[in-house]
Amino acid sequence: MDDQARDAELVAVRELLARVDARLLRIEERIERAERATPLALAALVDSFDTAAGSLSERGVDLEERVQNALASLERVTRSDVTELLSHVVSIAGRAAEALAELERAPVAPLGAIGTLRALSDSGVQRTLGFALAFARHFGRALGADREARQLCETFSAARRA
Amino acid sequence: MTQHTILIVGGGTGGLSVAARLRNLPDPPAVTLIEPSEFHDYQPLWTLVGAGVLDKQKTRRRQADYIPHGVKWLKTRAVAFEPEHRCVITEDGAHHTYEQLVVAVGIQLDWHKIEGLPGHIGEHGICSNYSYETVDSTRAALANFRGGNAVFTFPATPVKCAGAPQKIMYLADDVLRRAGVRERSRVIYAAAGGSIFGIPKYAKTLNAVVERRGIETSFRHNLVAVEPAARRAHFRHLDTGELKTLEFELLHVAPPQSAPDVVKQSALANADGWVEVHKHTLQHARFPDVFALGDASSLPTSRTGAAIRKQAPVLVANLLAFRAGQPLTASYDGYASCPLVTGFGKLVLAEFDYDGVAQESFPFDQSQERYSMYALKLHALPELYWNGMLRGRA
Numbered sequence: 074m075d076d077q078a079r080d081a082e083l084v085a086v087r088e089l090l091a092r093v094d095a096r097l098l099r100i101e102e103r104i105e106r107a108e109r110a111t112p113l114a115l116a117a118l119v120d121s122f123d124t125a126a127g128s129l130s131e132r133g134v135d136l137e138e139r140v141q142n143a144l145a146s147l148e149r150v151t152r153s154d155v156t157e158l159l160s161h162v163v164s165i166a167g168r169a170a171e172a173l174a175e176l177e178r179a180p181v182a183p184l185g186a187i188g189t190l191r192a193l194s195d196s197g198v199q200r201t202l203g204f205a206l207a208f209a210r211h212f213g214r215a216l217g218a219d220r221e222a223r224q225l226c227e228t229f230s231a232a233r234r235a
Numbered sequence: 236m237t238q239h240t241i242l243i244v245g246g247g248t249g250g251l252s253v254a255a256r257l258r259n260l261p262d263p264p265a266v267t268l269i270e271p272s273e274f275h276d277y278q279p280l281w282t283l284v285g286a287g288v289l290d291k292q293k294t295r296r297r298q299a300d301y302i303p304h305g306v307k308w309l310k311t312r313a314v315a316f317e318p319e320h321r322c323v324i325t326e327d328g329a330h331h332t333y334e335q336l337v338v339a340v341g342i343q344l345d346w347h348k349i350e351g352l353p354g355h356i357g358e359h360g361i362c363s364n365y366s367y368e369t370v371d372s373t374r375a376a377l378a379n380f381r382g383g384n385a386v387f388t389f390p391a392t393p394v395k396c397a398g399a400p401q402k403i404m405y406l407a408d409d410v411l412r413r414a415g416v417r418e419r420s421r422v423i424y425a426a427a428g429g430s431i432f433g434i435p436k437y438a439k440t441l442n443a444v445v446e447r448r449g450i451e452t453s454f455r456h457n458l459v460a461v462e463p464a465a466r467r468a469h470f471r472h473l474d475t476g477e478l479k480t481l482e483f484e485l486l487h488v489a490p491p492q493s494a495p496d497v498v499k500q501s502a503l504a505n506a507d508g509w510v511e512v513h514k515h516t517l518q519h520a521r522f523p524d525v526f527a528l529g530d531a532s533s534l535p536t537s538r539t540g541a542a543i544r545k546q547a548p549v550l551v552a553n554l555l556a557f558r559a560g561q562p563l564t565a566s567y568d569g570y571a572s573c574p575l576v577t578g579f580g581k582l583v584l585a586e587f588d589y590d591g592v593a594q595e596s597f598p599f600d601q602s603q604e605r606y607s608m609y610a611l612k613l614h615a616l617p618e619l620y621w622n623g624m625l626r627g628r629a
Contacts, residue, residue, distance in 0.1 A: 112598030119599050119607050126606035130580055136606055137288075137580050137613070 236322075239267040241554070242333035244313045244323060246270025246298060248540045248624065249339035249529030252547035255303040255627025257554075263305060264558070267333075269325060271312040272298050275625075276367050277617055279540060282399055282576055285364040285373030285487075286406035288613075295367065301625045313340070316501035318522040335524045335554055338503065338510045340495050342395050342530035342538060348491040350460035359463040360485045364403050373403060376485045377410045382419035383484030385411065386468060389426035390491040391457040395530050395538045398573040398585070400424075400489040401431065401441070405577045407487070408448045422450045423481065425470055427457040436593050437575065437585040440602045444577045453479070458488065494531050509533035514589070515566040517550045523557065526550050534569070536589060541572030544624055570594055574612045582609040 126136050149155060184192065192198050241257060241264050243250045250268060257266050277294045284291045302308045309331075315324040316338070323331045344365060346353050355361050360379070362372035387404040394400075404424055411417040424431075424445070431445060431452065432438040445452060456470035456479060468486055470479045493499070494508040503525065505511035510527035511520045514534055519525035528546040530538040545567060552565035569589025576582050581604040586594045595601045601608070623629030 115597070116599040119597070119605070123603070123605040123607050126580070127604075130606070135580065137609070140610075 236330045236332060239307075239331055239333045240265040241335050241337065242267050242269070242323060242331055243337040243339060244269045244316075245339035245341060245529075245531070246272065246275070246302070246308075247339060247341045247529065248620075249341075249543045249547065250337065251275070251301055251303070251625045252543060252627060253337050253339065253528065253550055253554075254306050255625060256547055256551045257627075258303040258305045259627045260555075265307070266303075266305070267307040267309060267331070268302065269309045269311060269313050269323065269331070270298065271310060271326075274298055275301055277620055279396065279574070279612070279620075280617060281364045281367075281370045282402045282406065283613065284370045285362070285377075285403050286410060286579075287374045287377065288406075288579075291367060291370050296621065301621075303627065313497055315497065316503050318502050318519070318525055321524065333524075335526065335558065336522075337550065337554070338498070338525065338527040338531060339529050340498060340531045342393075342492045343495045345392075345491040345493055349458055349488065351463060352461045352488065352490075355461065355463040356488070359466055360483060361461065361463060361488065362485065363488045363490065364399060365488075365490055373407075373487060376487075377407055380411065380414070380416060380420070380485050382416050384421050384423060384482055385485040385487075386423045386425055386481055386483045387487045387489075388458040388468070388470075389424075389428055389489050391427035391473060392491045392493060393538060394489055394492045396573065397537055397539075398432075398575045400426065400487070402576040403487055404450065405444060405448065405581075406579065407485070408450065409579050420484070422448065423453060424450055425453040425456045425458065425468075425481065427455065427473055429454050432575075432585070434585060434587050434591050434593065436602050437573075437583055440583050440604065441575065441577070444604070453481075461486065461488075498531055503527075505533050507533070514569070515549075516553050516563045517546060517567060518553060518557070518563060526554050534567070536569040537571035537573060539571050539573060540620065540624070541586075542570060544629065545570040547624075547627075568594075574608065574616070576609065576612070577604050580606050580609050582606075582612055584608040584611070 129136055150159075193202075243254055243266060246254075246268050247270075250270065254266050254268055257263055274295050275298045277296075280289055280294045281291070283289050284294060299308075309325065311325040311327055311329075313323050314326050316336075317324065318336070321332050321334075321336070323333070323336065325331065346356075352361070356363050356369045357372040357375070360376050362376040363369045364373050385404075385407060387400055387407070389397075389400040401424060404422060408417065408422050411420055411422070430438055431441045453470070455473045457473055458468060459471045460469040461467070462469075466483050466486075468481050468483055470481065471477070472479065494504065494510070498504050498510055499508035503510045503519065503522070505520075510525075510531050511533050512518060512527045513520060517526050517528055517532070517534070519527065528534070528550050529543045534542075534546070536542055549565040549567040553563040556563050556565070570586070571588075572584065572586040574582055574584050583604055584595070584597075584601040586596060586601065588594050593601075619629055
């Protein structure tokens, strides 16, 4: 390599270093800005949170109790049997959405007593009724097994009687 | 006689923190720990246990699970220090010599210094959050309270966690309000100190809390005797010497406290019984191969776990420097912290140094009552303790 080529290379390296240096300077400035802004942002965030928590407390809301309840609910919801069930529910909801979309395309005619009886022979209607009755049977059993839910039902019944 | 390199006496917060930090070193020295307890308690949560927020079992773990890897654990009790001979004697009669000694034996609860009290915690509305054995008595006393005087005491001695006597009072006030009995009761803070808190910045908030809650204060009054069956507590005024009697339905006792007798009876002690160490280096004033930290030390700061968190790295750095024959350059500035629970879901996070200057960790005003700081105490600090401090990481 002759001297001229070496000089050109050195100039190129120097320019590259100057660009890197300028970029590093900009990064450093950004970090410094972030260092200054982060504590302020954190302070603002925590102040806002604590102000909201204080307002809730004044209204009689025990935030800690709510947090514990939410965690307990989350624990229940993430149980494997519950997630499996939720998966089924989502699947059924998807089918229901498809059925509603079908309704959009086909006009819905009014149906009398005779028409209702005739519809019972349709296999789709039969499957839906079967599903609804089976669901009602299982849900009823589950409610019976759950003391809290049973008490809730009794409360509703009492309220209706009143 | 058994020879040890570094001998640590006491496996509480201070002893375990130092042991873990030493063993985390790339080329760790041999460390032996003398500690008789089967269990290790996270005591800062006892306030919330007494108030019924938590079960006390959640504050206790097996000591064996927190002895750092590589540390030789002697499950026995130290009964004498002989620093002149570089020797510690244990209850089995064994003599243990050392190159360096770390004393971290904690603080002693002197229930017996209150006449009529021993044996009656848990009876007649008398309760205390100050030990694992008695902390449930507070929950029971609050549950059984139907009105009358609820009295909370603070002794005329240094105590561990100086905020604890008033924290349970604020929570108790909330409990009584929720139970609908606050209107027919008086909540009284009968304390040997002269004010609600030593640092003005936090005292301002706490005085407002006291006023808001309608709490009566009776400062400079030291509990000296109790008549459990008659439900009477006797206090002596520290300036006038006058006796004052308060009837109570609930009496929460913060017991008088002192350095453990094994320290008081040794040459390690200063005139007040504490291990006499330099307040910045944590090295003993007369025995340079002895270091101390935590509640048993003479360090003129609040006796809290947070203080130990800052003491442990300084002690380890200076101990290593001493072993290397170098000057001790690490310095402890007296940092201590007191998370002052001011009610359910509310906390003032006090942090300060030897000079009473606030040394706050967060960029907001920590003298305000905050739910975020309450959540920090309840959920984050225990994890920081078990997985950070005791592992020598924080």
